[in-house]
Amino acid sequence: MEINPISFFEAKLSDADFARLSKFIYNQYGIKMPEAKHIMLQSRLQKRLRALQMPSFSEYVDYVFSPAGSTEIVHMMDVVSTNKTDFFRENQHFEYLLDTVLPELHDICRQNFVKVWSAGCSSGEEPYTLAMVMSEYASKVRGFDFSILGSDLSTIVLDKAVTAIYPEERVDVIPYDLKKKYLLRSKDRTKPTVRIVPELRRKTSFMRLNFMDEAYNNVPNNFDIVFCRNVLIYFDRPTQEAVINKLCRHLRSGGYFFLGHSESAAGINVPLKQLKPTVFKRL
């Protein structure tokens, strides 16, 4: 049977199906899906209907909750999660890292190796910015080295992060001298892209992790620095508290914790001391 593409375009997510999906997404992934996001969810999921050649949301929702639907849940979350990110996003954090945190860890704590976790790393711009900044520090301080772990829920963004290839316009914001050192330009000038240099890619690894998991068993312990920025805004307060507490189990005492600029840990019970509005130290 030939399926008319117009019918996909017009597919409507009923209130009942929206309620089933939003409850599931909140319970399993912590992401708030109030009624105000109904149209957004409907429009983001259109491409899944097209990919599966399904003409209606009722069929799609039944499929998602059927035993055969477990792989579809991964694809569904790829389109549901908001992955906006940038190189040098909220640059004050990277300046603080370079001017205050790294000298303190190296000069005062005598640490030559620093482990960083970019939790909710999206397509890799945040971990690679960290890698550039830390590499700059390493070039001035003999014997200093580092590793970076990036984790995310979405497999699509993780694939981009591992590949480390970005359209040229995405890297405009990177200072010229860092671009020269840490980016390789594609030879194909019809599709201008850049790739992060192998030296930085080697220091960076990626894994899939859902913050709602009971425990983060495959994540190493004793990170010195955790960046978890612009992720917790999608969660409600009890979920934020639970997630920060789980992240803190992987941050050593005295380690640094960074939130996004519109996020806060005020009024929630977590083992962190505030240093600046969005920078904390693990108690």
Ligand SMILES: C[S@@+](CC[C@H](N)C(=O)[O-])C[C@H]1O[C@@H](n2cnc3c(N)ncnc32)[C@H](O)[C@@H]1O
């Ligand atoms: C807006 S991006 C932030 C990226 C980066 N930290 C930054 O500040 O530019 C939020 C990321 O959190 C991820 N995320 C959302 N819910 C998650 C969950 N339950 N577990 C793990 N990652 C999640 C999304 O997939 C998305 O890539």
